[in-house]
Amino acid sequence: MKNETTANEPARVLVVGRSPSVLVAAVELLRSKGHLADATNQFDQLLDDYDVSDLDVLVFGGMVPADTKQYLYDEITKRNPGVTFVQGLVGIPGVIAAQVDAVTHDGSSDAAEIGYSPEDRTVRVTLPGAARVTVEALWMTSWRPPEPTSTSMHVFDGELAAGSHDIVLPDRVPSVASFAAVTVGAQVRVLTVGPLPNAVVRMVPKSAADRRLPDVATVTTRRDDT
DSSP states (O other), X not given: OOSOOOTTSOOEEEEEOXXXXXXXXXXXXXHHTTOEEEEEOOGGGHHHHSOGGGOSEEEEOTTSOHHHHHHHHHHHHHHOTTOEEEEOOSSOHHHHHHHHHHHHSOOOTTOOEEEEETTTTEEEEEESSOEEEXXXXXXXXXXXXXXXXXXXXXXXXXXXOSEEEEEEOOXXXXXXXXXXXXXXXXXXXXXXXXXXOHHHHTTSOSSTTOOOSOOOOOOBOOGGGO
16 A cells, blocks of 8 residues: 555545445445545546545445456556555445455554354454454345345454454354454454355346446545535
8 A cells, every 4th residue: 555554544445336325334434434435336437536546445346347347457556556456345334344444454563363264153363462352243134236235243342361262153143145344453354254145246247338237326425525
């Protein structure tokens, strides 16, 4: 990233996706965390609507066609070689925000080890020293386009001593289209608990000319419009 950001320094973020409700909710959540965030689903107008030379992070939603992503990646990199590109894991605002936090929050040489064991549905956190740990589970409740829905629950929030700790996900968290956002101090990690169903993967347009998805309302947010 051209300007390394920390938990105390806002990142300039643009989320590029399709679903109006997901984009608007993601922007609201990112702004509530202190980021300078906007979002758009107008892929063809992005380079005219936004000053990409001023971006720290650009998030691509999963329904952005591959050729569109490649074109925007190439053009934005020419203007801003320091931007960090993030491939969104799913159309869940909380996951998008956590992915941004993961690449913008200050890391350290004594970072915790964070992983997920699908066999026993356990988040394992190994701490070099005592730290506050939070685990939030997030999952899709409907993926019907153009407005998928989701929910979340707090699984753990507390101080843990140095060493290895196992945090078991409740049965309520499904084994498909589900994720866990783990925060240890300023460190953030997003884990895939259950992959997206094949039916969702098949919805992704093959190219910019692929019109398999329904039309959506225009979203082009601007921070100075508030």
